[in-house]
Amino acid sequence: xxxxxxxxxxxxxxxxxxxxxxxxxxxxxxxxxxxxxxxxxxxxxxxxxxxxxxxxxxxxxxxxxxxxxxxxxxxxxxxxxxxxxxxxxxxxxxxxxxxxxxxxxxxxxxxxxx
Amino acid sequence: xxxxxxxxxxxxxxxxxxxxxxxxxxxxxxxxxxxxxxxxxxxxxxxxxxxxxxxxxxxxxxxxxxxxxxxxxxxxxxxxxxxxxxxxxxxxxxxxxxxxxxxxxxxxxxxx
Numbered sequence: 001x002x003x004x005x006x007x008x009x010x011x012x013x014x015x016x017x018x019x020x021x022x023x024x025x026x027x028x029x030x031x032x033x034x035x036x037x038x039x040x041x042x043x044x045x046x047x048x049x050x051x052x053x054x055x056x057x058x059x060x061x062x063x064x065x066x067x068x069x070x071x072x073x074x075x076x077x078x079x080x081x082x083x084x085x086x087x088x089x090x091x092x093x094x095x096x097x098x099x100x101x102x103x104x105x106x107x108x109x110x111x112x113x114x
Numbered sequence: 115x116x117x118x119x120x121x122x123x124x125x126x127x128x129x130x131x132x133x134x135x136x137x138x139x140x141x142x143x144x145x146x147x148x149x150x151x152x153x154x155x156x157x158x159x160x161x162x163x164x165x166x167x168x169x170x171x172x173x174x175x176x177x178x179x180x181x182x183x184x185x186x187x188x189x190x191x192x193x194x195x196x197x198x199x200x201x202x203x204x205x206x207x208x209x210x211x212x213x214x215x216x217x218x219x220x221x222x223x224x225x226x
Contacts, residue, residue, distance in 0.1 A: 031211060033211065035216075040218065041218065042203060042215065042216035042217050042218050042219065043158070043216040044216075045211075045212065045214075048211060048212060056212065058212060090157050090158070092157075094211065099146075099165070100163060101146060101148065101163075101207050101211060101214070102148065102160045102163065103158075103160070103211075104160075105157030105158045105159070106157050107155075107156055107157050108155075108156070108157050
């Protein structure tokens with residue numbers, strides 16, 4: 001089905017472990033984003049990508065790594081997970097055009113770091 | 115940096131009544147605004163947008179009002195339905211995706 005998907009939907013990992021969250025979109029949107037959502041905070045941008053092989057830091061990039069070798073995929077890796085990275089992570093995509101900045105969000109991944 | 119706040123973190127309305135959700139923003143350079151709806155356990159979903167050269171924009175059962183003078187947005191939902199129960203937040207843009215600030219959100223509870 002067309003759209004934006006995230007996997008896994010739920011993940012429990014231990015402190016210090018590496019974990020990768022996957023994001024896949026079928027629209028061939030140029031832009032892709034990773035956000036985290038925590039209680040008391042709005043969505044905060046971790047990393048974004050304007051096109052394949054082009055990525056840039058957002059507001060809270062420390063502890064995270066991204067790559068974008070293909071337009072449709074934008075994985076987010078926590079190299080050494082910490083408890084402070086327990087959060088709900090949302091991937092989004094968007095296409096520049098017609099003056100709209102509408103972003104299409106995935107269903108989210110709830111990550112718990114123990 | 116941008117700060118975005120909401121006047122009412124929780125709003126309870128009777129089914130069929132109109133709802134008004136408010137959003138204050140601080141960056142006067144914000145020139146584009148989106149309202150998103152987020153249902154429990156789901157990602158945010160676009161509702162309506164408005165540019166800074168507009169004061170009002172209407173969609174299906176929703177109206178967004180923009181007052182640039184006091185840096186305030188409101189989202190009006192007509193004839194609120196149970197399916198409108200969600201968290202609503204505004205997102206002011208001031209120069210591209212990396213400069214959007216998402217508010218904390220207002221939880222709308224519809225009382226049947």
